Amino acid sequence: MKNVYILGSTGSIGVNTLNVIRNFPDRFHVSALTVNTNTQLLLEQINEFKPDLVVVKDKDAAEKVKHQMPANCKLLVGVDGLNNAAAGLEYDIFVGAMVGYAGLAPTIEAIKRGKRIALANKETLVVAGEVVNNYCKEYGAEIIPIDSEHSAIYQCLVGENIDEVEKLIITASGGPFLNKDKSFFEDATIDEALNHPNWKMGNKVTIDSATMMNKGLEVIEAHWLFGLSTEKIDVVIHPQSIIHSMVQFRDGSIKAQMGLPDMKLPIQYALTYPERLQNDFERTNIPAIETLNFYEPNFEKFECLKLAFDVLEVGGTAPCVLNAANEIAVEKFLNNEIRFSRIPVLIEKALEKIGNHQLLNLDTIFECDTETRNFVRNIN
Ligand code: MG
Numbered sequence: 001m002k003n004v005y006i007l008g009s010t011g012s013i014g015v016n017t018l019n020v021i022r023n024f025p026d027r028f029h030v031s032a033l034t035v036n037t038n039t040q041l042l043l044e045q046i047n048e049f050k051p052d053l054v055v056v057k058d059k060d061a062a063e064k065v066k067h068q069m070p071a072n073c074k075l076l077v078g079v080d081g082l083n084n085a086a087a088g089l090e091y092d093i094f095v096g097a098m099v100g101y102a103g104l105a106p107t108i109e110a111i112k113r114g115k116r117i118a119l120a121n122k123e124t125l126v127v128a129g130e131v132v133n134n135y136c137k138e139y140g141a142e143i144i145p146i147d148s149e150h151s152a153i154y155q156c157l158v159g160e161n162i163d164e165v166e167k168l169i170i171t172a173s174g175g176p177f178l179n180k181d182k183s184f185f186e187d188a189t190i191d192e193a194l195n196h197p198n199w200k201m202g203n204k205v206t207i208d209s210a211t212m213m214n215k216g217l218e219v220i221e222a223h224w225l226f227g228l229s230t231e232k233i234d235v236v237i238h239p240q241s242i243i244h245s246m247v248q249f250r251d252g253s254i255k256a257q258m259g260l261p262d263m264k265l266p267i268q269y270a271l272t273y274p275e276r277l278q279n280d281f282e283r284t285n286i287p288a289i290e291t292l293n294f295y296e297p298n299f300e301k302f303e304c305l306k307l308a309f310d311v312l313e314v315g316g317t318a319p320c321v322l323n324a325a326n327e328i329a330v331e332k333f334l335n336n337e338i339r340f341s342r343i344p345v346l347i348e349k350a351l352e353k354i355g356n357h358q359l360l361n362l363d364t365i366f367e368c369d370t371e372t373r374n375f376v377r378n379i380n
Contacts, residue, residue, distance in 0.1 A: 003031040003091040004271070007082065007106055008098030009045055010038040012202050013120040013146060013263060017095050018045060020268045023279055028271065031091040034082055034098075034106075037061040046073060053089055055081040057102075082106040087113070093271060095146075096121040099204050100327055101369055104128055108362065111141040118270035120146035122217045127320040128365050129224030143225065144270040149218050150225055151266035152244035152257035157226070158274070160249070167231075168222055169246040169254070171238040172297065173198050175209040178239060182301045188340040190333070198241040198261045207330045208304075211343050212297070216308020220319050223312055230312050235305065237295040242284070260284050303344035311351070316358040317368040318351065324372035325350035338380055350376050 004021065008014045014033075021028045034055040035042045043065065046054060053074040056062035062077040069075050076085055079102070086094065086109035094110035095118045096103055103121035108128075110117055112135060119125070124132060125143075136143060145151050149170050157165070176195045177184065193210040194203060201209070208214035219233050241261040248254045259265055264281055299306040304326070311318035325347040332338045338346070350372050357364045 001029055002027060002093055002271070003029050004093045004095060005032040005034075005086065005089060005091040005110070006030065006095045006097060007034050007086070007103060007121075008036075008096075009033040010035045010041045011097055011099060012200065012205075013097035013267065014095070015041075016263045017097060017118075017267050017271075018049065020264050020271060020279075021049070024277065027277075032085050032089055034085065035061075036098075039065040043068060046070065053085055055085050057082060079105070083109050086110045092116065093118055095267075095271075096124060097146075099123075099202055101127060101324065104365075108132070108135065111135045112139050114140040117141055117143045118146050118267070119143050120267075122147060122221050123323055125221045125224040126217050126323050127369065128360070128362065129220065129319075130360055131362060131365070133224060144273050145221075145225055146263070146266050146270050147218060147221065148261070148263065148266050149245040150222060151269055153222065153226060153247055155257045155269065156245070156247040156255040160247070162226065162228075164250050165226075165228065165232070166248045166250045166252075167234055168226065168228060169234045169236055169248060170215065170218055170222060171241070171243050171245050172212065172215040172235055173209065173241045174237045174239055174295075174297075175212060175214075177210055178237065185341040186339060190336070193333070193340055197239070199263075203334060204327070204330055207333060207343075208326070210340070211304040212302035213304035213308065213326050213343075215297075216305045217323070219305075219308055220312050230309055235297050237297050238293065240289065240292055242289055242292060258284065304347065307344060307347055307351070314356060316356045316360065317354075317364060318356055320365050320368045321350050321354045321356075321372045322347055324369045325376045328373050328376040332376075332380070342380070346376050346379060349379060 006014050030049040030051045032053045033045050033051045037058045039061050055076045083106050086106040093116045096107045097120045101123050104124050107124045194206050196206050243256045243258050246254050246256040311322045329343040329346040354372050
């Protein structure tokens, strides 16, 4: 029986993690559920999964549910609650399902305890990849990616030697604006940007897919997960999202991992690796697919993708600036404060303005993140 801590249990990855765990009651026990504000769904989850502890990050939301906790379920509150639970609770697998920079600190706590980290939170590796890798080595923690592209690459690499890899080929659906002209970005509405053709995800990730920043963050994530330089990481547009990514080896052979676009599969793999467990998820009907298309990405149109490759070359705190500026810019777009086309512009302004530190530790990252957010909040 493995005990699971779910950081962010009411978001899209958190809910799917519970959908997987529901199938294997003899294999997994939920130790901790954590949410930001969605206490209504949390109460349903507590009722079904009977965790030992829950954390509600938002203090007002916590106040509302504190009298509805079962006697054997402890309630912690705030960011301290997330960190203390990660640092003190009994669990075997930490599922990093929370979106955004806020997922970093509790993930670090879990790494320091040498746990298995099933990681969906991209920002952990994007802003602190080097620090995270050093901690993993020092404390013996292992990261198994949940992001579908990285899970695909991870699966392609089982039994292979990383030194024999020529390149990683990360597939991208291209998002809702793949076939629109760049001029369309001026007037793109929130609803249009949130209308993803293949994947059902939270709002932040869906907007990131529309700008292709999501793919940019995934390139940085892949760099830290697999230790390969930017020249060895390609992005290819594949609108059907059936091939989740590929690995090309030095003899020219290419391995691809395929399946329906459903996050339950990479989540289950991260929970059960190296085992593959029987499930009844929908199967891919290969003849029904008929065609798989591939195209080069348009870096001129999707400036965010280009910026992500650039910051990986610069290194230091540049990826942290990119990530923080993007989070605020996306928030502003979703609040109707800026046009869709301004998202890369605000990120570029932040990269010009905020000084780069090459010596990384959690303090310099935290300062850089705060400085960038404050800067971007005040420009339009
Ligand atoms: Mg992905």
